[in-house]
Amino acid sequence: MKKILVIGAVGQIGSELVPLLRTKYGNENVVAAGHSKKPTDDLANAGPFEFVNVLDKESVETVVKDHGIDTIYNLAAILSATGEQKPQLAYNVNNNGYFNILEIGREQELERIMTPSSIAAFGPETPRDNTPNETILKPTTMYGITKVTGELLGNYYFQKYGLDVRGxxxxxxxxSETPPGGGTTDYSIEMYYAAVKGEHYTSFLGEGSALPMMYMPDALKAIVDLAEADISKLTHHSDFNVNAMSFAPEELATSIQKECPEFTVDYKPDFRQAIADSWPKSLDDSAARQEWNWKPGYDLKAMTKDMIEKLTPKLTGE
Ligand SMILES: NC(=O)c1ccc[n+]([C@@H]2O[C@H](COP(=O)([O-])OP(=O)(O)OC[C@H]3O[C@@H](n4cnc5c(N)ncnc54)[C@H](O)[C@@H]3O)[C@@H](O)[C@H]2O)c1
Incomplete structure (x- = not known):
């Protein structure tokens, strides 16, 4: 029987991953763990809810033991934009916090640890178009540095201790559910919110800044499918590229304007532009496709239609 702990459950991805896992494995079998933010009533009441701090190893260990956890989804992290403002905190949470999770996995002989990495693992010297799975990993952001470290540590724990770490x-x-937590691609979500509220939007990334993007239903499918993949088919473990779509801010604006013709945008790049400039435009995800049948379901047009349908009642009451 699977007993899952999702750490970082109140964040952008966790708040949607927990209900999906609870539907799949049963409410009682998925423990959601928050940190500082108050959870929604649904997240806190539909199944077990705890507070943990990945920097306080004991707080995680206690939950693992009390609930008989065998699988951890570790989503606790400081993201790219916040990480550039607070690099020491990003280093601490993303590296030392993750190290605690891996150690708990090793000591408690857990079945599996799932941890997302990011396109931030790449850097300005990485080929930017159709970026290969195996390539130069020399990021220039603290967030990216912690993500490369996380990938390497995950692979190390698999090779040295046989701990099944996947990412x-x-x-x-x-x-559309939970606002993002301080990343460089947050502009795209802000753009949808502004369009639905009938407001003008000023993008903090400039025109031409194409980046790989993914809609949440695909992001959830990807991590759950990878978690369920047959380990004998996996050559990679903690470092799969997953691609879905790529667009620049003005392409997103055009897509939104097809649904909301009055929507207007202008562009005032800030410090996040330098982060975006160091990332790829699109990814070669053939390893994920071959090893665990990864295939995205949403393109830009389908995502825009769904985002506007979901945000309209939420933001306008219509
Ligand atoms: N959202 C994206 O666009 C994106 C892109 C690439 C990778 N990722 C990765 O996916 C994972 C989840 O990202 P997200 O977007 O949900 O982030 P988020 O910022 O929305 O959520 C992260 C959660 O971690 C929690 N947290 C922070 N410090 C903690 C600590 N010391 N102990 C326990 N919890 C702590 C926060 O309270 C927050 O709820 C992260 O590993 C992130 O790097 C996200």
Missing amino acids: LRYPGIIS
């Missing part, structure tokens, strides 16, 4: 390099994730 994928998420592109920017777009969703």
Whole structure:
């Protein structure tokens, strides 16, 4: 029987991953763990809910033992934009916090640890178009440095201790449920919110900044499919590229304007532009496709239609 702990459950991805896992494995079998943010009533009441701090190893160990956990999804992290403002915190949470999770996995002989990496693992010297799975990993952001470290540590724990650690390099994730937590691709979600509220939007990334992106239903499918993949088919473990779509801010604006013709945008790049400039435009995800049958379901047009349908009642009451 699977007993899953999702750490970082109140964040952008966790708040949607927990209900999906609860539907799949049963409410009582998925423990959601928050940190500082108050959970929604649904997240806190539909199944077990705890507070943990990945920097306090004992707080995680206690939950693992009390609930008989065998699988951890570790989503606790400081993201790219916040990480550039607070690099020491990003180093601490993303590296030392993750090290605690791996150690708990080793000591408690857990079945599996799932941890997302990011396209931030790449850097300005990485080929930017159709970026291969195996390539130059020399990021220039603290977030990226912690993500490369996380990938290497995950692979190390698998090789040295046989701990089944799996991870994928998420592109920017777009969703309508929970606001994003301080990433460089947050502009895209802000753009949808502004369009639905009938407001003008000023993008903090400039025109031409194409980046790989993914809609939340695909992001959830990717991590769950990878978790369920037959280990004998996996050559990679902690570092799968996953691609879905790529667009620049003005392409997203055009897609939104097809649904909301009055929507207007202008562009005032800030410090996040330098982060975006160091990332790829699109990814070669053939390893994920071959090893665990990865295939995205949403393109830009389908995502825009769904985002506007979901955000309209939420933001306008219509
Ligand atoms: N959202 C994206 O676009 C994106 C893209 C690439 C990779 N990722 C990765 O996916 C994972 C989840 O990202 P997200 O977008 O949900 O992030 P988020 O910022 O929305 O959520 C992260 C959660 O971690 C929690 N947290 C922070 N410090 C903690 C600590 N010390 N102990 C326990 N919890 C702590 C926060 O409270 C927050 O709820 C991260 O590993 C992130 O790097 C996300």
